Amino acid sequence: MQEINTYLLQTLAKANLGEKESIIYLNLLKLGSSSASNLASLTRIKRSTVFFILDQLITKKIVSKKKKNNVTSFYPMDPSILMFSLNEKARDVQNAISELKTFLPYLNSFSSDDSVIPEIIQYEGEESFYKVIDLQVSKDLPIYFISTHKLHPKYENYLEEVYIPKRKAMKCKCEMIVYQEKDIELYIEKSKGVYSSIYEITKKDLSFFLTMCLYDDSVIFMNSLENITTTTAIVIKNHLIYQSMLAVFDGLKTNAKCIYEL
Numbered sequence: 001m002q003e004i005n006t007y008l009l010q011t012l013a014k015a016n017l018g019e020k021e022s023i024i025y026l027n028l029l030k031l032g033s034s035s036a037s038n039l040a041s042l043t044r045i046k047r048s049t050v051f052f053i054l055d056q057l058i059t060k061k062i063v064s065k066k067k068k069n070n071v072t073s074f075y076p077m078d079p080s081i082l083m084f085s086l087n088e089k090a091r092d093v094q095n096a097i098s099e100l101k102t103f104l105p106y107l108n109s110f111s112s113d114d115s116v117i118p119e120i121i122q123y124e125g126e127e128s129f130y131k132v133i134d135l136q137v138s139k140d141l142p143i144y145f146i147s148t149h150k151l152h153p154k155y156e157n158y159l160e161e162v163y164i165p166k167r168k169a170m171k172c173k174c175e176m177i178v179y180q181e182k183d184i185e186l187y188i189e190k191s192k193g194v195y196s197s198i199y200e201i202t203k204k205d206l207s208f209f210l211t212m213c214l215y216d217d218s219v220i221f222m223n224s225l226e227n228i229t230t231t232t233a234i235v236i237k238n239h240l241i242y243q244s245m246l247a248v249f250d251g252l253k254t255n256a257k258c259i260y261e262l
Contacts, residue, residue, distance in 0.1 A: 015082040016060070016089065020045060024053050025062060028076035035073055060085070118238035128233035129155050132222060135235070136215050137166040144214040144249050145176040150226050160190060168193040173262060177201055177252055188260050199256035214249060217242045 012022040023043050028034060036054060040047040054074055057063035062077045062085075123131050136143055151159070167174065173196035178184055188198060213220040218237045223230075 012082070015086050017082075020049070021053055021057055024050065025057060025076060028063065028074060029079070033073045033075045035071060039074070118236050118241060120237075121235040123233040123235075125229065125231060126154070128231050129222065130158060132213070132220055132233045132235070133158060133163050135218075135220075136213065137163060137170075139216055140170040140172050141216050142172045143167075143174040144246065145174065145178075146212040146249065146252070147176060147178045148211055152226055164191050164194055167191075175199075175249075175253075177249070177256055184259070193262075195260065196262045197258055198260040199253055200259045201252065201256040212245070214242060214246055219245050 008026075009019055009022050012025070013019070017025065020043075023045070024039055027039060027042055031038075034042075036050045037047060039045070039054075040050045043050070045053070054063060054065070058065065062081050063074055064077060065072055065074045067073075168191075174194055175197050176195055177199045179201065184198075184200070188195075211222045213222075216237075217239045218235055219241055220233060220235050222233045
């Protein structure tokens with residue numbers, strides 16, 4: 001294979017041609033026309049790769065092909081087409097710059113938007129659980145849970161007396177992923193009308209040691225729900241974080257067993 005000037009390859013790269021594309025195109029210019037097999041032999045590029053590259057060059061409209069007597073020959077188009085391609089690319093860049101200038105004030109407005117900077121609230125102790133539950137019954141919006149804890153009896157009572165009745169009265173239903181627990185069937189019976197579906201997952205499948213709730217563009221983490229003295233809750237209000245964790249929730253559902261459906 002004849003050595004090709006490195007600077008020439010760099011120049012063609014600016015015209016959106018890869019190194020192998022440039023090598024094939026330059027050889028075609030020299031030959032006038034050629035079969036794929038001949039190009040593969042001259043350039044020492046695999047024949048299957050040569051066919052792929054030629055298809056790419058045809059798409060870029062700098063190579064054409066003709067079939068005669070069961071033999072396909074490839075022809076280089078005039079190099080001036082490369083200049084046309086660059087001019088077209090330059091126009092696209094200028095159009096993109098103009099459009100960006102138009103939307104720049106709108107984009108800048110996001111920098112001071114509350115959705116960019118998370119609002120974080122932390123609660124400590126027994127009251128943290130009650131405050132989070134009160135938050136989750138303040139609006140008729142769906143809630144997505146990952147529940148990994150057994151609850152202290154006082155928390156269970158609060159769920160039964162406050163959370164469950166208020167959520168049953170709401171139109172939006174919730175979804176929950178839980179660890180395999182013996183008493184989950186009892187909770188499902190008590191909370192009928194709150195959840196649209198409940199999924200069960202093993203601790204082997206999910207090494208997650210916090211209870212997580214997704215609600216109203218907020219992600220809520222809680223720990224130590226068996227011990228009311230060390231309970232901590234953190235509320236992170238941010239749309240992007242909420243959407244990311246919702247994707248995690250949906251991913252976990254695919255590997256979980258549905259044990260209840262409304």
